Amino acid sequence: MNFDFTYENPTTIHFGKNAMNNLEIELSKYGDNILLAYGRNSIKKIGLYDQIITICKKLNKNVYELSGIMPNPTYEKVQEGSKLVVENKVDLILAVGGGSVIDCAKAISVSAYCEGDAWTKYWLQFEPVNNKIVPVGSVLTMVGTGSEMNGGSVITNEQMKLKIGRVYPFNVNPKFSILNPEYTYSVSKYQMVSGIFDMMSHLMEAYFAGNDDSVSNYIIEGILRSVIVNARKAVENQEDYEARSNLMWSASLAMNPIVGLSKAQDWEVHMIEHQLGAYTDCAHGMGLAAISLPYYRYIYKYGLDKFVRFAKVVWGIEEKDKTKEEIALAGIDELERFTKECGIITSLKDLGATQEMLPLIAESTIVLNGGYKELTKEEILNILKEAY
Amino acid sequence: MNFDFTYENPTTIHFGKNAMNNLEIELSKYGDNILLAYGRNSIKKIGLYDQIITICKKLNKNVYELSGIMPNPTYEKVQEGSKLVVENKVDLILAVGGGSVIDCAKAISVSAYCEGDAWTKYWLQFEPVNNKIVPVGSVLTMVGTGSEMNGGSVITNEQMKLKIGRVYPFNVNPKFSILNPEYTYSVSKYQMVSGIFDMMSHLMEAYFAGNDDSVSNYIIEGILRSVIVNARKAVENQEDYEARSNLMWSASLAMNPIVGLSKAQDWEVHMIEHQLGAYTDCAHGMGLAAISLPYYRYIYKYGLDKFVRFAKVVWGIEEKDKTKEEIALAGIDELERFTKECGIITSLKDLGATQEMLPLIAESTIVLNGGYKELTKEEILNILKEAY
Structure with a gap:
């Protein structure tokens, strides 16, 4: 507990098989005009779209639609949504989907009434939000980002080849999120393990x-241990309700940000992945895995005791006659074994990167200094080459 | 994750050495009339009282006072506070102290505008709160109950010899809580280890x-491991900032109730202690410790695997050639050793109980059925005798 902090989280979570029963009462708190934001057809396939439209009709809501939100949502899409919000005086953006859809909804929420170019103001210059914010609610169908219970939003500017994330103040959090683990059954195994x-x-x-x-360290170790146990169960049987529900709630907690309060944090892996994503459009979690392994094998010696602790507490590595270095590396080896077991892809080549992209990704990556080692661009390039 | 749940927590936490800097902006959100609720003289001794009065004067607030709130706050005190709230049209109750003061403030919050007898309606009959709720804010000086970040309130009716706790809906939570670990330094070691x-x-x-x-199980194990480490440090040096801050934040998380969502819970120990407290007025945490040891030694066999897990994960008991029973009991032995190490009193006699009280306590205890074994009154009496 090194730093002072302020924590608040105004998101109401409705969790479980009957979570959708709360949508009607949540929607009735807002005005008549709803923007329904979603991705492609999956929410129609699983019947969610019809269910939501029925509730909206019952409440006499006017429903406008923003469909086709892509896995790495673009600023162009944010602009399209912002236009719809202003034109139709939207009272609530209802995001139905995974983190990308919710991230896009939050970006629209802050951008719609922004004077001037929102990208420049909010993503490049990180200015505080001082315009009207349109409330967001969510129905989650894909697990991983934690976007359902935080103010984070990651948007890609395709023209500038930049993927930038920002955590907005608490009032940008979804007002409510509906989490029914059964909605996540239809997600492909590829997307599940990426999440x-x-x-x-x-x-x-x-x-x-x-x-x-x-x-926070102890809580993180606990959640990681639970994620490992439940990931294995979910890979075995994607419809294991207990496993999927534990994973769903763990993701919300992991990025809440209640678990990391008052401690130094790193986030360099996310920075590198954002630029990897801007160049390749790869699945976010796969990109993170590909970078994490060589990254941790490179930086572990700068934070040796923590990597030893990770190996022992999270992976159960026994000391025996090992040196600290050996214990730390054995922990990272276990992490790698786990990714393989889950079918997580950890080669940048297999994720669509070309060798020519690597220097461009390294050069455009934001370098942070919260972790055990502040990287140079050359070190980032080496890590990318290791991950290739 | 067995049960559906709804979770929300509207409390804003300001944590750290400079947390008090946020009081001015928090108070400015409310009307002019403030009821300052506190215990005896300790907040004056550490200068907190003067600091708060200065901020209130700067904001031109009218400050009314409810002092002398006792460790097990009585319904009589709640009535005294309710009268002050109504007479002075209080806009905010500012509770400065430990859990008892905040519990009392929350009880006043729901009782002030209650038609009819609040004790009967809200404590005996557990009716939903449908009258005006007066907002509560808190400055925490004693750690343990978690009252600063939840809707819980435990009140003692002295005439009826009943100590009853209730968790009110989220809108009874403190709107904000100021947590500066340094404010907890002045609390006696007795009160610290009780918390x-x-x-x-x-x-x-x-x-x-x-x-x-x-x-939730994994998170609880993590927080328990941290509490054990930091309790030992705090017992050694009560002004170890990191230890006191970890304990302070752990207490808020422990009863948030974010850590126990979607699982079966027990709470029989609290039920027995409440009646012990109604008869003896003992320190709450000491009473819990005294009951917990014989209680867990009695019920462990009904939840053997969980007690084995507790022994291994929380206390690091190794399997070797032990039976499950032996491992489980070794974990409880470690818990007992820890209480002794901290100077926690675990004899009901030493906590002020007489043998004559034991049947009365057993008879008036509320029996719950969420744990591993639903107790009979006779079993409760046996546990009390073991704890004597």
């Missing part, structure tokens, strides 16, 4: 920084 | 129930 690594990365990037003995 | 066992009991009572493998 699993995403939540693990959120936990590890908060963990691998600083020398504090904050309670 | 430590209180938070441990909150964690254990959520843990020792059900056979689920919910992520």
Whole structure:
């Protein structure tokens, strides 16, 4: 507990098989005009779209639609949504989907009434939000980002080849989020395991920084242990309700940001992945996994005791006659074995990167200094080459 | 993750050495009339009283006072506060102290505008709160109950010899709580270790129930491990900032109630202690410790695997050639050793109980059925005798 902090989280979570029963009462708190934001057809396939439209009709809501939100949502899409919000005096943006859809909804929420170019103001210059914010609610169908219970929003500017994330103040959080683990059954195994690594990365990037003995470290270790157990069960049987529900709630907690309060944090892996994503459009969690392994093998010696602790507590590595270095590396080996077991892709080549892209990704990556080692661009390039 | 749940927590936490800097902006959100609620003289001794009065004067607030709130706050005190609230049209109750003061403030918050007798309506009959609620804010000086970040309130009716706790809906939570670990330095070691066992009991009572493998179990184990480490440091040096801050934040998390969501919970230890408290007025955490040891030694066999897990994960008991029973009991032995190490009193006799009280306490205890074993009154009496 090194730093002072202020924590609040105004998101109401409705969790479980009957969580959708709360949508009607939540919607009735807002005005008549709803923007329904979603991705492609999956919410229609699983019947969610019809269910929501029925509730909206019952409440005499006017429903406008923003469909086709893509996995790495673009600023162009944000502009399209902002236009719809202003034209139709939208009272609530209802995001139905995964983190990308919710991230896009939050970006629209802050951008719609922004004077001037929102990208410049809010993403490039990180200015405080001083215009009207349109409330967002969410129905979650894909697990990993934690966007359902925080103010984070990651948007890609395709023209500038930049993928930039920002955590907005608490009033940008979804007002409510509906989490029914059964809605996540239809997501492909590829996307499921990508989301699993995403939540693990959120936990590890908060963990691998600083020398504090904050309670946050202990909580992170606990959630990681649970994620590992439940990921294995979910890979075995994607319809294991207990496993999917534990993973769903773990993802919300991991990026809440209640678990990492008052401690140093890293987030360099996310920075590198954002630029990887801007160039390749790869699944976010897969990109994180590919970068994490060589990254941790490179930086572990700068935070040796923490990597030893990780190996022992999270992976159960026994000391026996090992050196600290050997214990630390054995922990990272276990992490790698786990990714393989889950079918997580950890080669940048297989994720669509070309060798020519690597220097461009390295050069455009934001360098942070919260972790155990502040990287040079050359070190980032080496890590990318290791991950290739 | 067995049960559906709705979670929200509207409390804003300002944490750290400079947390008090946020009081001015928080107070400015409310009307002019403030009821300052506190205990005896300790907040004057550490200068907190003067600091708060200065801020209130600067904001031109009218400050009314309710002082002398006792460790187990009485319904009589609640009535006294309610009268002050109504007479002075109080806009905010500012509770400065430990859990008892905040509990009392929340009870006043729901009782002031209650038609009819609030005790009967809200404590005996558990009716939903449908009258005006007066907002509460808090400045915490004693750690343990978690009252600063939840809707819980435990009140003693002295005439009826009943101590009853209730968790009110989210809108009864403090709107804001100021947590500066340094304010807790002046609390006696006796009260400090009592608070430590209180938070441990909150964690254990959520843990020792059900056979689920919910992520909540893993989080609880993590927080318990941290509490044990930091309690030892704080007992050694009461002004160890990191230890006191970890304990302070752990207590808020333990009873938030974010850590026990979606799982079976027990709470029988709290039920027995409430009646012990109604008869003896003992320190709450001490009473919990005294009851917990014989209680867990009696019920462990009904939830054997969980007690084995507790022994291994929380206390690091190794399997070697032990039976499950031996491992489980070794974990409880470690818990007992820890209480002794901290100077926690675990004899009811030493806590002011007489043998004549034991049957009366047993008879008036509320019996719950969420734990591993639903107790009979006779079994409760046996546990009390063991604890004597």
